[in-house]
Amino acid sequence: MSDFLTVLWKEAAEFVGNRRSLRVFAIAVLFMGILPDIQGTKANSATLVLIRVIYVALAAVIVVAQTAPNLVIHEREGHTLETLLATRLPDRAIFAGKVAAAVAYGYGAAMLTMAIQLIVDGVIRGSWSWSYLAAPIGRWFVFGVPVVLAAYLATVGTFVALRIGDQRSAYLVTMLSLAVIALPFVLGLVTLQASVAWVEQALFTLAVVDALLAAIGVRLFNRERLILYQQE
Amino acid sequence: MSAAIVFQGLTRRFAGHTAVADLNLELQPGTVFGFLGPNGSGKTTTVRMMLGLLRPSAGSLRVLDLDPIADGERLRSQTGVLLDQVGLYDRLTARQNLDLFARIARMGPAERRRKVEAALKRVDLWDRRADHVSGFSKGMRQKLGIARALLADPQLLILDEPTSGLDPVNIKLLRDLLTSLAAEGGRTIFMCTHQLDEAQRICSQVGIIRAGRLVAVGAPETLEGGERPPVVRLHCARPEAARGARLPEGTRLEGPDAEGWLRATLAHPEDVEALVKALVAADAGVQAVVPERRSLEDVYLSVVEGT
Numbered sequence: 001m002s003d004f005l006t007v008l009w010k011e012a013a014e015f016v017g018n019r020r021s022l023r024v025f026a027i028a029v030l031f032m033g034i035l036p037d038i039q040g041t042k043a044n045s046a047t048l049v050l051i052r053v054i055y056v057a058l059a060a061v062i063v064v065a066q067t068a069p070n071l072v073i074h075e076r077e078g079h080t081l082e083t084l085l086a087t088r089l090p091d092r093a094i095f096a097g098k099v100a101a102a103v104a105y106g107y108g109a110a111m112l113t114m115a116i117q118l119i120v121d122g123v124i125r126g127s128w129s130w131s132y133l134a135a136p137i138g139r140w141f142v143f144g145v146p147v148v149l150a151a152y153l154a155t156v157g158t159f160v161a162l163r164i165g166d167q168r169s170a171y172l173v174t175m176l177s178l179a180v181i182a183l184p185f186v187l188g189l190v191t192l193q194a195s196v197a198w199v200e201q202a203l204f205t206l207a208v209v210d211a212l213l214a215a216i217g218v219r220l221f222n223r224e225r226l227i228l229y230q231q232e
Numbered sequence: 233m234s235a236a237i238v239f240q241g242l243t244r245r246f247a248g249h250t251a252v253a254d255l256n257l258e259l260q261p262g263t264v265f266g267f268l269g270p271n272g273s274g275k276t277t278t279v280r281m282m283l284g285l286l287r288p289s290a291g292s293l294r295v296l297d298l299d300p301i302a303d304g305e306r307l308r309s310q311t312g313v314l315l316d317q318v319g320l321y322d323r324l325t326a327r328q329n330l331d332l333f334a335r336i337a338r339m340g341p342a343e344r345r346r347k348v349e350a351a352l353k354r355v356d357l358w359d360r361r362a363d364h365v366s367g368f369s370k371g372m373r374q375k376l377g378i379a380r381a382l383l384a385d386p387q388l389l390i391l392d393e394p395t396s397g398l399d400p401v402n403i404k405l406l407r408d409l410l411t412s413l414a415a416e417g418g419r420t421i422f423m424c425t426h427q428l429d430e431a432q433r434i435c436s437q438v439g440i441i442r443a444g445r446l447v448a449v450g451a452p453e454t455l456e457g458g459e460r461p462p463v464v465r466l467h468c469a470r471p472e473a474a475r476g477a478r479l480p481e482g483t484r485l486e487g488p489d490a491e492g493w494l495r496a497t498l499a500h501p502e503d504v505e506a507l508v509k510a511l512v513a514a515d516a517g518v519q520a521v522v523p524e525r526r527s528l529e530d531v532y533l534s535v536v537e538g539t
Contacts, residue, residue: 006335010321013332017323017364083319086283087336088309223304227285231246 003089007097008104011071015105018074024066029109032059033116037124052117053141059113060146061153061178064106068157069170071098076165076230085223095221099154099214106150114142140199148206152181155213159220162229181209234297236261236388236420237282241291244277251277253444254291259437261387264414264421266431266452269441270536275424276316278441279390282422283308296388296420309337312381316392316424318373322366326357326376329365330383337384351379354409370397378406382413389413392424403430410434432528440535447535452528462501463524466494469517477514480506495524 015021032055036048075081084094133139157174164170185202235258242255252274259265269275280286282295284304293300298307320329330351334344352358355375365373374397381389394410395403411434413419425431431438432452439449448455468474471488479485482499489495496507504521511518526534 002338003336006332009335010324010332013328014321014323078319078322079315079317080319080321082285082315082317083313085285086308086311086313086315087333088305089336090305223285224287227280 003093004097004100007089007094008101011097011101014074015067015101021067021070021105025063025105025109028059028062029112029116032056032062032109032113034120036117037120049138052114053138053145055117056110056114056142057145057149060106060110060150061175063109064102064150064153065157065171065174065178067105068099068102068154069161069164069174070167071102072158072161073165073167073170076161081226081230085226091222092218095158095217096214098158099151099217102154102157103147103150106154107147110142110146110150137196137199140196140203144199144203148203148210149178151210152206152213153178155210155217159217162226181206235259235294236263236296237265237422238294239278239291240293242278242281242288242293243290244274244281244286245289251444252281255441255444255446257439257446257449259420259422261418261420262414263437264410264435265423266435266438267422267424267441268426268428268431268438268532269424273441273536274444275441276392277444279315279392279422279424282390283311283313309384310386311388311390312384312386313389314374314377314381314391314394316396318377320365320368320373320376320380323364325362325364326352326368327361329376330380333380333383339384347383351383354382355379356405371399371402374398375402375406378409387419389419389421389423391421393426394423395425395427395430407434428527428529428532438528440532442536448531453525455528455531462498462504464496464498464504464507465520465522465524466496466507466511466518467492467520468494468511469519471516473514474511474516477510477516479510483507 036051036055039051072081075084133142153174156177157170160173160177161170164173185206188198188202237257237259239255239257242252242257243250244252255274255278267275267278277286281288281293282300284300284307287301295307296310300307321332324332327348330348331344334348339347349358352361355378357372357376357379360368360372365376368376374394378391378394381391391410395406398406407430410421410423414421414434414436423431423435435452437450438452438455439446440455441447466474468488471492471494474485474494479496480499480503483503484497485494486497487494498504498507508518508521
């Protein structure tokens with residue numbers, strides 16, 4: 001556990017020192033926080049609620065898809081990856097620390113976006129409406145969807161970065177991978193009634209996919225493979 | 233006491249080529265070993281196998297009496313490493329960089345503070361502790377990398393080109409540091425370097441690797457690599473008389489040089505006695521006979537380039 005926390009500490013310290021990551025984070029949070037309420041959608045309409053919850057998830061998606069590959073690419077470009085692998089840190093602590101850091105940034109972005117949405121709603125409309133948090137389905141969307149999406153993208157992004165060297169391509173491939181997982185759920189959402197039970201099942205399914213990916217990740221993220229990737 | 237490093241037929245193949253072939257080596261604790269060889273000769277692959285980052289394709293190795301693959305975590309916790317690319321975190325300060333590695337070494341907060349401070353002071357970077365590494369010169373980065381490698385008092389130091397980028401003052405500082413570390417006893421230093429002069433001064437043993445094969449191993453002052461006829465230098469009162477001497481068969485005499493020394497290349501080491509007798513008989517006035525030792529550079533060049 002202390003090794004995992006050490007990697008998290010390192011990633012957090014690097015994140016704070018990285019202007020580009022901070023800029024992406026700030027832009028994503030501000031845009032997704034402000035946009036729903038300045039689009040002219042009717043206050044408290046079902047559409048506005050849907051837009052808000054989608055933007056909360058989107059903030060997480062943008063931040064994680066940008067950050068997760070960077071955590072590896074930056075290490076490789078700075079030649080720190082091999083130095084890190086030459087320490088006693090276990091492979092799984094490095095992998096878990098990187099994925100958890102990306103998830104934390106994404107989830108943090110989602111929560112900040114939600115907070116900004118509520119503040120903007122209060123300031124623009126004076127309604128201080130927490131309506132979408134009152135219903136269980138709203139809470140699932142706002143608190144559950146970002147975390148499972150962030151975990152999925154963080155794991156995929158970490159692996160994409162091992163094989164793709166430049167940040168832009170890694171970001172695009174990570175975003176594309178979202179389509180693979182999101183499409184069935186979007187279709188389900190459109191064709192089926194979005195009941196609480198449906199959302200719970202969808203989140204559970206995504207969580208299982210995340211767990212499977214993480215298990216595969218732990219197996220694949222080993223020193224020798226990383227060194228061989230680096231050599232290629 | 234068991235050997236610090238043992239290679240037995242150590243081999244590593246990649247698709248299409250063999251990077252390291254049949255390496256055999258045994259180093260005792262406290263050895264300062266210079267691992268010499270041109271780029272692409274297999275040094276980095278060997279270091280990676282020593283750290284458990286790559287598995288050998290054949291043969292075996294034990295480092296600090298541990299198997300680098302099976303006991304990798306334990307081995308790496310006792311090893312300080314400076315790779316050819318220093319690998320510092322540019323977005324962190326000098327202090328944060330060392331703090332990270334102190335955390336990795338599982339030091340408590342008080343020990344961390346103490347050791348990081350001592351390490352930064354040791355390499356003269358204490359005043360720059362709060363600066364981001366991105367603004368550091370190559371020499372400063374190298375020094376910080378060395379401080380990081382020494383942070384946890386490792387039993388084994390693996391250094392890849394440790395003096396690269398350092399100015400002469402810092403090269404001397406590092407040389408003194410390595411010498412004192414070696415003198416403390418017990419700590420083994422495995423150093424890859426292209427600086428032959430540095431290897432000759434610091435290392436108690438050197439090995440030369442070429443195309444993945446260890447072609448010469450020994451103390452720098454006695455290392456003989458490749459086939460080379462014995463050479464002696466002679467100082468004679470009348471060197472011109474040496475020209476008429478009946479030299480042993482196959483002996484080639486050159487000189488004298490500006491200082492009056494003749495240089496004789498012999499066909500066999502035992503020809504020295506016959507050579508001296510011949511010169512005495514020719515009344516050359518032999519004053520001194522000195523075997524010519526090859527510098528490490530000569531040995532290296534003869535082994536690596538066949539000169």
